[in-house]
Amino acid sequence: MLRATRLDSLSQVLHVDLLSPDKKVVARRTLRLQGGRASGDLDIADTLGAGTYVLRAYTNWMRNAGDSFVYSRRLSIWPASPLGPQEPSAPATGTPSKSKSSAANKPDVQFFPEGGYLVEGMPGVVACKATDASGRGLAVRGQILNAQNAVVVPNFSSRHAGMGRFSFVPGAGQRYRARLMLPDGSTAEYPLPAVQPTGYTLHVVENAENFLVEARYRGAAGTPAPGPVQLLTQVRGVVAYPGPRSLTADAPASWKMPKKNYPNGIVHFTLFDAEGTPRCERLAFVQNGPSALRITVTADQPSYGAHAPVQLTVRVADAAGQPVATNLSVAVSDAGLSALDPNAETIASNLLLTSDLVGYVENPGYYFREQSAATAQALDDLLLTQGWRRFVWKEVLAGQKPLVRYVPEQEVSLTGQVVSAQGSRPIPNSQLTFLQMKPVKNVATATTDAEGRFTFSGFAVRDTAVITLQARRSQGGSNVIIRPDNGPVPGVQPLPKLPSLAAAPAGVAALCAAAARPRPPTWSCIPRRPCATSN
Known part of the structure; x- marks a missing residue:
């Protein structure tokens, strides 16, 4: 079951960008929406360098929810010819080059206690995620040590895409760290989150038919029991409130939640205390066949x-x-391209999974290729580590709404800012001249506001518009710079290097080989001159 969707009736303009490996917009389409739909294409020039690119699409109104809500997808662009521009290839995932400084390329390893916290004396599950600088998962293994260098978890390792988990009972007043063996054979240590002396924990396991949820509590000595707790579960607006449960330091609270009561997708478990304050959260996934x-x-x-x-x-x-x-x-598509990347994003993986998670999800199609124990475990590891972005309970309970900075666009517009030649100071009251040559000839003028910003709208656009902008200071000087808006700010995480052609899917390698193969000569004759060949 996919999420129920409705076509956008608010915005009339869709923006589609192609970002290069260095996060520059190299191609852009501004499309008119009709009933929430638009048709368009992006022309990939043969001079475009090979590498990992990002395709993103958004309306102006969508940006009020934050740039992380903009639809984006990574694209691998290989050279069609060995003579074309190429990006330096990277080693295969999990085998970083030893020639680089190990300190500068130390993997990012993070640890995520289930439910949010590690609490003294209470059993806890900790998920881990190891990635390289571009966000690709890395295989690691290691052990957990306490402050006295005693081993408390003798052995654990990541599974799919650098993610895994381990269980242990944290001791009072202890600090823990992981000693890991990295893919290049070196070792490194990473701290675990601090252990809380008091608090709540939330643990979720599943079987074929149910989610089994257990909440525990540890309070300060001499304090009374916290009172009943409430579990809230929801999947895209389908909400279930099982009855409240009493909770003491000696008796955990538990619930059995049938999977059949939910549509497919991410289920959000939230534990509320007796005062209605959210204490723990946990994500799981419902996949009902x-x-x-x-x-x-x-x-x-x-x-x-x-x-x-x-x-x-x-x-x-x-x-x-x-x-x-x-x-x-x-x-x-061509039959040879049907299996280019079986783990790539699909409509189902986007609607049910990646659209609700923070950050880049590597190979999202993997989680939907087949329903197996290994896939279910990998999906649960992902949800323990990747986070939730659709809403934050503190903002919801406080009635805090997103700040509206962008209005729905009803027509194609050209917006930007005029700044000083040094590029740092906005130029208010700058006089702009708008010259349009295609599809019709048009001239308009405008003046920037106090922030140096301008907008031109209502001009004719059919396929492609050719426009020239000129700007001058209010006193007549022309030493200014026009900065058209470039859309959402790209993320800071670098994009991965393009794998070598040998590591590319078989269909890509075959196409590139065919493109590089010499073509048969073509013959052209010019009157009164000899015939010539060209390759």
Whole structure:
């Protein structure tokens, strides 16, 4: 079951950008939306350097929720010819170059206690995530030591994409650290989060039919029991409030939550104390079997010639075989490209998983390829480490709404800022001249506001508009710079290097090899001159 979606009826303009490996916008399309839909394309020039790029799409109104809510997807662009510009290849994931400084390339390893906290004397689960500088997972293994160098967890290791977990009971007044063996054979130590003397913990395990939830509490000596606690669960607005439970230092509270009561997707478990304050949170995933829709596609011919028309009959039925009205997206590709990246993002992985998580999720399609114990464990590790971005309880309970800085766009506009030649000081009252040559000729003027900002809108746009802007100071000087808006600020995390062609999917390697293969000569004759060949 996918998330119920509605077409955007608020905004009339969609922005689509292609960002280069150094986070520069190298291609952009501004599209008019009609009923929430738009058609467009991005032309990839043959002079574009190979590397890892980011495709992002957003409306102006979406930016009020934060730049992390902008849709983005990483794209690998390989050179179509060995003569084309190439980005230096990186070693395969998990095998960083030993020639670089180990200190400068120390992996990022973070630890996440289940529910949010480690509490003295209470069993806890700690998830870990190890990544390189570009966010790709790294395989690590190691042990957990206390302040006296005693080993409390003798051995643990990451599983899929550098993520894993371990369990232990933290002692009073202790601090813990992990001693890890890194992919290049070196060792490094990383601190674990501090242990709390008092507090709540939340533990979730699952079986085929239920989530089993357990809450524990440890208070200061001589303090009374905290009173009943309440568990709230929700999946995209489907909320379940099981009954409150009493909770003492000696008796944990527990709940059994049937999976069948939820739609597929991330389920958010939140523990509230007797005063209604959120104390612990935990994410899990509901996957109630395969899709109930049965889709069959039948071609009108067994095979086709070049440029022959193709007619497909699509039938969609439910589990009982009854017809179902649906909206479908269809993509057609060369048969050799069908398995380019089986772990890449899909519509299902985006709607059900990555759109609700913070940061980059590596190979999201992996979690939906098959339902197995290993995949379920890897997915749970992801949810223990990756975080939640849709809302924060403190803001919700305080009635705090996002600051509205961007208005819904009803027409294509050109916005930006005029600054000093040094690029640091806004120029108010700057006089701008707008010259449009295509698709129609148009001239307009405007004046910047106190922050040096300007907006031009209402001009004709059909496919491509050719526009020239000129700006002068109010006194007539021209030593100014025009900075058009470039959309959301890209994240600070560097993009991964493009893997070598040998590590690319087989379909990519075959296409690049075909593109690099010498073409047959073509012949052209010019009257009264000898014939010449060109490759």
